Amino acid sequence: MVAPSFTAYLYPVLLLVASNVFMTVAWYGHLKFKTAPLMTVILISWGIAFFEYCLQVPGNRMGSAVYSAPQLKGMQEVITLVVFAVFSATYLGQPLKWNHWAAFALILLAALLMFKE
Template identity: 50%
Template sequence: MQGAITIVLLILSNVFMTFAWYGHLKMKQQFSWFDSLPLLGVIAFSWSIAFLEYCFQVPANRIGFRENGGPFSLIQLKVIQEVITLVIFMIFSSMAFKTESFKWNHALACVLLVCAVYLVFKK
């Protein structure tokens, strides 16, 4: 159960992280008021979203970490988080940025990441 909770929290965390890191690029295209914000305003906007990311990321790591009674080692947590990050990013970028395209080398990179997950869980 702790493993599933950890993964759900990591997914939620990464949704907010992706929007904090890349959402401002889309908002600049869609909203004139956002385009006129100075860089410091954009940073503050992204930090406010990143705060929500941390509200999910920190509990995910605490619940999932083996030394806290969770099922995952530190390395396993990191690899899981990276794969989730890339999946969320691919979904986000394909929905928000129609000019970005998914190519064969991106697919191969994803396959290699799945291999990394397999290897990190191998005894």
């Protein structure tokens, strides 16, 4: 049996990071447009989420060849938090405070336990 290549581990992570950028925009991008009609932002968010799924589904499918489902989920949570932290500070102008970082660190620790044999 041949060991998986480095790219077999890397590509799913890259796809999940890219998919998370789309999902974060879909979920939180509309917060800068609070006067836009709700139905409009829902439809736009659905359109953005379509591209998230186009990246997330293959990322998880490819990732399942080298990661377990719990590992993929733990990884996804950490990626989500990192992408959100950058998005919140740069796009929304709401940098995270110490307690947010502490909570994220605890989630990171929990996710790392997924990789413990």
